[in-house]
Each structure stands twice: as structure tokens, then as C-alpha cells.
Amino acid sequence: MRTGDDRAIGQASLRTLALFAAQAQVSYWVVPAARGAHVAARATRALTDWAFRTVRLHRVFLLHSTANPASCRVALDCGFPAEGTLRGHMLHADGWHDMHVHARLSTDL
Numbered sequence: 700m701r702t703g704d705d706r707a708i709g710q711a712s713l714r715t716l717a718l719f720a721a722q723a724q725v726s727y728w729v730v731p732a733a734r735g736a737h738v739a740a741r742a743t744r745a746l747t748d749w750a751f752r753t754v755r756l757h758r759v760f761l762l763h764s765t766a767n768p769a770s771c772r773v774a775l776d777c778g779f780p781a782e783g784t785l786r787g788h789m790l791h792a793d794g795w796h797d798m799h800v801h802a803r804l805s806t807d808l
């Protein structure tokens with residue numbers, strides 16, 4: 700993602716890509732100065748559409764800390780409904796965080 704002046708303002712990417720299972724995890728972040736314009740949702744929606752249509756994935760999921768309501772909003776805005784909570788799943792600087800799972804299926808299109 701780049702602004703008109705060619706500086707990166709964030710990223711959205713596929714990670715833990717498992718082609719044999721037609722699944723991947725998506726992650727995103729936006730630099731503080733560029734937040735507030737739905738950049739993450741727009742980029743994640745475009746990336747996920749490409750992953751379904753071109754890579755032919757079946758399921759794309761994401762995880763976010765339950766202490767991160769902005770990321771939960773992004774997930775819902777991109778059409779990733781919440782599926783549940785993984786308890787103590789990820790170690791952050793302040794300790795273990797519970798993580799929400801969200802996912803979109805190609806058949807949700």
C-alpha cells in the first residue's frame with residue numbers, strides 16, 4: 700500500500716499459506732499516520748478476493764487479540780464473521796492474549 704508520495708502506509712499479506720488445504724491466514728497493519736481511512740479493510744478485501752478468484756483458496760482466516768477492537772471491526776468490515784476465541788493463544792509484550800478467529804469462505808462471495 701502506498702500513498703501518492705510513494706511511502707508505504709501499511710501492509711496486507713497472506714501468511715501460513717497451505718495450498719494443499721486451499722487455506723491461508725491474512726494479516727494487516729497500517730502506520731498510525733494513515734489510520735482512520737479504512738485502509739486495512741480495503742486492502743484486505745482486495746487481497747482476499749484475489750486469493751479466492753486467482754489462487755483458488757477455499758478459506759482465508761485471521762486472528763486478532765480480543766484487546767484489539769479496531770482489528771475486529773476491520774475483520775467484520777471485510778466479511779469475515781467471528782468464529783470463536785482461542786484462549787491464551789498468542790504472546791504479546793504484556794503477556795498471553797486470547798485471540799478471536801474470523802474467516803471468509805470462497806462460497807461466501
Ligand SMILES: CC(C)(COP(=O)(O)OP(=O)(O)OC[C@H]1O[C@@H](n2cnc3c(N)ncnc32)[C@H](O)[C@@H]1OP(=O)(O)O)[C@@H](O)C(=O)NCCC(=O)NCCS
Nearest residue numbers: 727728729734735736737738739740762763768769770772
Ligand atoms: C487495526 C488497524 C490495521 C486498522 O487500521 P485502519 O484501516 O486505519 O482502520 P480505521 O482506523 O479506519 O478503523 C476501522 C474501523 O475500526 C474502528 N476503530 C478504530 N479504532 C478503534 C478502537 N480503538 N476501538 C473500536 N473501534 C475502533 C473505526 O471506527 C472503524 O469502524 P467502522 O468500520 O465502523 O467505520 C490499525 O489500527 C493497526 O495497524 N493497528 C496495529 C496493528 C494491528 O492491530 N494489526 C492487526 C493485528 S490482527
